[in-house]
Amino acid sequence: MDILQTIVFKVATKYSLITAFVVVGGLTWISYFASKHLTKGRMHGSAIAIILGLVLAYVGGTMTGGKNGIADIAFFSGMAFMGGSMLRDFCIIATAFGIKLEELKKAGLAGTLALVISTFMSFFIGAGVSYAFGYTDSVSMSTIGAGAVTFIVGPVTGTALGATSEVIALSIAAGVVKSIAVMLLTPFLAKRFGLTTPAAATVYGGLMGTTSGVSAGLAATDAKLVPYGAMVATFYTGFGCLVCPSVCYFILQAIVG
Template structure:
């Protein structure tokens, strides 16, 4: 057992990819065979990942989830900024820029609305939760945009660790909801072509949730929705700690 443990530790990244592959395979099999595609396999895989992360943190008392278990330290690298950014950038492969130009103003409006509506919704929830300082309200509101915008904003304006955790949690919940609901509502909102996929990605944000939901709807739409969802993240990281923070600070001095 010590020999096996040593191999797992020395090949951490390979073990992480293998584990994720097994989880995804099982999730899609369960979704197709048992649930008849009513819940996308990708959504199930994300949910299983969250459970494993919780278990890892509980067992070790650490703060890195499953990566706190030494045999699975490869998840820290796999789930880190480098691979995340690489995955986001890679979604641009296969995009037809002529179609992007056609979306034009509608895409920009969608991205802007997609930042403002969740931000103010999250801000209202923060106030309802008892937060009345501009930093906390802004950070939680930014988290409602995505689990990347939240911590970026909170770090920039000096939010506490518990508020940062809430912002990340709200973004993760949004990602899961978008993943599950996208294929369920696709046919009702005309989500069947690149233009609507781009508008949808701009409105929803959360690149991971949009990409997973579109993958369950039509894989060909993923690059378009993921691209505007990525713009949404960048736009949120720009607006939330600056213009929107100043606005919230004016209301809650």
């Protein structure tokens, strides 16, 4: 038995990326099974999968004392590459290919305004919350405010402004909380918000901004709407990375010093 375990461990660590795909595939199957049979579809499988992923990241970090979550365990080291920026960006680009331009154009000015207004609103709400909890310098407030935009914009802004690792971690946490909230609430509020057309999904993606949250939420509502919400949400992230460490930071610095 020990020999078999050794062989399995060596193969799994040598072909770590394949192991990562197998593990994620298994978790995804479990998540969608739980969604169908335990929640009767009220909680989308992707939402459960993300929660399980966060739990595994916490367990991995706790067991090893490392900084890469579950990837710090040798058996799961392929997770670091699978969850890296290259495959993430590939998924975002692949999603965009599902869009029909004529439907995207219907959102027009409304989609653009939603993106701009929501970016600034999320930033300053997040900055205000950080101030209330004692982070009163402009760098920390900007970093946490940017995290409220998305969990990608937060660390980008924090790195650009020289924020501490603690503040950058808080910005990521703020973005993750927002992502999960959007993911879970979207299916319940979709009809009330009139979220039934590609144009509405485009505006919604601009308002919410979190690509993972919007994509999962719309998938639980109507899978055909996912590319439209995800496309503008992706623009939202890029726009946030541009304005949060520059325009938003300078405005905030002028206010708080």
